[in-house]
Amino acid sequence: MNDMRIVKRDVDMNDTKISAKGVQVFYGDTHAIKDVDVEIKDKTVTAFIGPSGCGKSTFLRCLNRMNDTIDICRVEGNILLDGEDIYDKRVDPVQLRAKVGMVFQRPNPFPKSIYDNIAYGPRIHGLAKNKADLDEIVEKALRRGAIWDEVKDRLDAPGTGLSGGQQQRLCIARAVATEPEVLLMDEPCSALDPIATLQVEELIDELRENFSVVIVTHSMQQAARVSQKTAFFHLGNLVEYGDTEQIFTNPQDERTESYITGRIG
Amino acid sequence: MPILWLILLVLALGLIGFVLGRSRALSNAGGDIRQLHSLPSYYGSNVLLATLIPGLAVLLLWLIAQPMVIHGQISSMIPESAYTDAGSLNLVMSDVKRVAEGLDIAVQEGALSVEQARDIRTEFTDIRARLGEVGVALGSNVEAYVLKAAQRYRVMNAVGHWIMTGAVLAAALAGFAYALMRTNKDYRARNQVEKVLLGLLIGAASLAVLTTVGIVLSLIFNTIEFFKLYPAMDFFFGTTWSPSFGGGSELGILPLFWGTFYVSLIALVVAVPIGLFAAVYLSEYAGPKVRAIAKPLLEVLAGIPTIVYGLFALLTVGPLLMNVFGEDGGLGWMQGGRSVMTAGLVMGVMLIPFVSSLSDDIINAVPQAMRDGSLGLGATKSETVKQVVLPAALPGIVGAILLAASRAIGETMIVVLGAGAAARLSMNPFEAMTTVTTRIVSQLTGDADFASAEALVAFALGMTLFVITLGLNILALVIVRKYREQYD
Ligand SMILES: Nc1ncnc2c1ncn2[C@@H]1O[C@H](COP(=O)(O)OP(=O)(O)OP(=O)(O)O)[C@@H](O)[C@H]1O
Numbered sequence: 001m002n003d004m005r006i007v008k009r010d011v012d013m014n015d016t017k018i019s020a021k022g023v024q025v026f027y028g029d030t031h032a033i034k035d036v037d038v039e040i041k042d043k044t045v046t047a048f049i050g051p052s053g054c055g056k057s058t059f060l061r062c063l064n065r066m067n068d069t070i071d072i073c074r075v076e077g078n079i080l081l082d083g084e085d086i087y088d089k090r091v092d093p094v095q096l097r098a099k100v101g102m103v104f105q106r107p108n109p110f111p112k113s114i115y116d117n118i119a120y121g122p123r124i125h126g127l128a129k130n131k132a133d134l135d136e137i138v139e140k141a142l143r144r145g146a147i148w149d150e151v152k153d154r155l156d157a158p159g160t161g162l163s164g165g166q167q168q169r170l171c172i173a174r175a176v177a178t179e180p181e182v183l184l185m186d187e188p189c190s191a192l193d194p195i196a197t198l199q200v201e202e203l204i205d206e207l208r209e210n211f212s213v214v215i216v217t218h219s220m221q222q223a224a225r226v227s228q229k230t231a232f233f234h235l236g237n238l239v240e241y242g243d244t245e246q247i248f249t250n251p252q253d254e255r256t257e258s259y260i261t262g263r264i265g
Numbered sequence: 266m267p268i269l270w271l272i273l274l275v276l277a278l279g280l281i282g283f284v285l286g287r288s289r290a291l292s293n294a295g296g297d298i299r300q301l302h303s304l305p306s307y308y309g310s311n312v313l314l315a316t317l318i319p320g321l322a323v324l325l326l327w328l329i330a331q332p333m334v335i336h337g338q339i340s341s342m343i344p345e346s347a348y349t350d351a352g353s354l355n356l357v358m359s360d361v362k363r364v365a366e367g368l369d370i371a372v373q374e375g376a377l378s379v380e381q382a383r384d385i386r387t388e389f390t391d392i393r394a395r396l397g398e399v400g401v402a403l404g405s406n407v408e409a410y411v412l413k414a415a416q417r418y419r420v421m422n423a424v425g426h427w428i429m430t431g432a433v434l435a436a437a438l439a440g441f442a443y444a445l446m447r448t449n450k451d452y453r454a455r456n457q458v459e460k461v462l463l464g465l466l467i468g469a470a471s472l473a474v475l476t477t478v479g480i481v482l483s484l485i486f487n488t489i490e491f492f493k494l495y496p497a498m499d500f501f502f503g504t505t506w507s508p509s510f511g512g513g514s515e516l517g518i519l520p521l522f523w524g525t526f527y528v529s530l531i532a533l534v535v536a537v538p539i540g541l542f543a544a545v546y547l548s549e550y551a552g553p554k555v556r557a558i559a560k561p562l563l564e565v566l567a568g569i570p571t572i573v574y575g576l577f578a579l580l581t582v583g584p585l586l587m588n589v590f591g592e593d594g595g596l597g598w599m600q601g602g603r604s605v606m607t608a609g610l611v612m613g614v615m616l617i618p619f620v621s622s623l624s625d626d627i628i629n630a631v632p633q634a635m636r637d638g639s640l641g642l643g644a645t646k647s648e649t650v651k652q653v654v655l656p657a658a659l660p661g662i663v664g665a666i667l668l669a670a671s672r673a674i675g676e677t678m679i680v681v682l683g684a685g686a687a688a689r690l691s692m693n694p695f696e697a698m699t700t701v702t703t704r705i706v707s708q709l710t711g712d713a714d715f716a717s718a719e720a721l722v723a724f725a726l727g728m729t730l731f732v733i734t735l736g737l738n739i740l741a742l743v744i745v746r747k748y749r750e751q752y753d
């Protein structure tokens with residue numbers, strides 16, 4: 001862990017974007033998330049780390065109610081977005097997801113052209129006034145997803161025909177195109193080479209100026225590089241949550257320390 | 266020995282072979298399974314198969330060949346004066362078989378002794394009366410040569426049966442011994458068994474294919490016969506269908522074809538939207554409870570025999586339509602309950618479960634990740650269905666629709682009862698029309714001479730239908746396959 005570049009950034013401790021209190025998640029009888037409290041700040045990158053199966057994805061999916069699509073999944077507790085309970089009956093999950101975008105753990109491009117993949121969100125939400133506008137949005141999103149150069153000549157080709165890493169970036173671009181206020185990214189760089197990873201990390205840094213980003217990652221270096229806040233999950237518990245710098249240099253819990261130094265995984 | 270016993274005997278032999286083969290291999294390896302090339306049960310199976318296959322194969326071949334050989338031998342015994350052509354020879358031969366069976370029964374019941382049955386003569390005994398006593402009724406008095414042939418037939422059958430028993434057992438034993446002898450610890454029993462199983466699978470597959478080829482060939486030959494009697498141009502482009510067995514019939518396929526097309530079209534217009542919407546509801550919206558009840562219920566519809574649908578068309582839908590579109594309803598478009606509309610609507614109902622259950626499977630095959638992707642971008646459920654799920658499933662759905670279409674084209678009972686029997690080229694869907702399938706039935710039922718153009722036309726009609734449905738099915742398969750490649 002010596003090569004970790006922990007960039008010290010001034011984390012302006014502004015308002016809380018998402019506040020979760022006492023969140024429990026059950027898949028049938030499996031208790032996947034146990035009493036998790038987290039405050040996700042606005043204009044901040046928050047990293048979720050932890051061993052495989054500890055519930056990072058599950059918790060992430062709670063934040064935009066994607067768990068609603070799983071029949072056996074039950075969520076308890078309070079999650080507030082800008083002070084409003086997102087599990088309230090009056091909240092429309094569709095509108096919530098427009099505000100809280102998501103990049104999934106496994107790339108899932110639609111079986112449509114690359115262009116239509118990106119244009120999907122903007123079209124649904126009426127973000128473009130005309131075709132030229134839409135073209136511009138698509139190009140901008142693809143550029144931010146660091147994939148523009150690779151696909152600019154074949155925007156009509158099917159998105160499913162891209163390589164795994166390209167699909168992953170396509171999905172990032174697709175999520176960015178709708179301009180969400182919060183972007184949840186589940187291992188967005190798992191299939192990317194170092195250069196593309198760097199570009200995505202730059203994107204995340206850029207997004208931070210306006211949005212808040214939550215990123216799940218298995219790479220300690222990445223968590224250290226891009227995030228200001230880090231949450232460490234273990235067996236469904238939120239073990240430790242704090243400034244990234246503090247988590248990586250001076251962890252309070254021994255489980256955190258063992259994990260980031262590579263002793264448990 | 267009855268054949269069932271013979272089969273059981275061969276099976277028993279095979280089982281003994283299994284046990285022996287297994288233990289022989291084991292003892293050859295000194296009881297150490299790891300010394301063997303294959304697991305012990307493979308050695309057993311190898312002997313088992315080597316016993317069963319030759320035994321049962323000989324049995325099967327013998328059962329097919331023996332009647333043919335005996336038939337040839339016996340028919341040469343019939344004096345030529347007794348028959349004029351092949352047809353009447355066959356009549357005599359069936360007499361012979363009947364008398365032979367009668368003698369068998371008489372012996373069984375004790376009315377005749379074995380020797381009596383063998384030596385009995387028409388000169389001294391009234392065979393017809395004697396057989397009548399044991400319940401075998403004969404149409405006429407038994408001629409001397411028939412009785413002799415029948416007695417010979419019995420003898421040959423009995424002898425053949427004994428030789429067959431011997432041959433079957435010999436073949437089974439030979440296979441048994443050969444396989445057992447070759448069993449040792451290095452013998453590749455596993456590969457051998459695999460090979461035999463492969464052969465069995467290939468055999469089953471080729472039987473299915475060969476049957477199809479046979480059906481197609483018989484269709485083709487009869488169609489060619491038909492075109493020798495009736496010009497192909499008139500058949501394909503004739504606009505009148507008026508067969509008359511007296512001769513001078515006009516056999517144009519177009520009116521029938523139009524009927525088929527029109528009925529199928531109406532059926533699809535009914536079935537496709539309803540079936541598709543039902544599928545979308547069931548797979549995307551319905552909760553698990555609704556789904557668990559509604560899906561089987563819908564599939565029950567698919568299990569109803571088409572004749573029941575036909576009755577429904579005739580007795581319920583026809584009169585109902587008459588009330589609205591007929592004279593009574595004041596519109597006067599409809600002359601009788603039977604019409605293209607009647608048959609089309611009911612056929613549509615029949616196809617709904619077909620379309621919906623196929624589409625449901627296809628929609629379910631669209632990965633959940635696709636839906637998550639769309640929902641995660643803030644799309645509503647219906648936007649997701651419309652813009653992601655259905656386009657992704659579209660090729661498969663088109664395939665399902667084409668399959669439904671080929672079912673509609675081949676459907677007979679509903680059309681017979683619902684659409685009427687008049688061949689007509691008309692645009693009015695409330696008129697009675699008829700279809701290709703129902704005409705095939707009507708051309709082949711009755712006392713038609715099978716060599717006439719009026720009967721043979723059925724084969725040409727069948728062939729045309731076959732080609733059309735085959736084309737649709739192939740198209741459907743190609744589309745469905747192309748769609749599969751997207752996710753694999
Ligand atoms: N759809 C589901 N149905 C049932 N159980 C699930 C489901 N999804 C996740 N789980 C369970 O919930 C627990 C947490 O899973 P989750 O996917 O959140 O882990 P994760 O931290 O994202 O792991 P990874 O790093 O491997 O992605 C696991 O024990 C898993 O078995």
Ligand SMILES: [Mg+2]
Nearest residue numbers: 056057105186
């Ligand atoms: Mg995960």
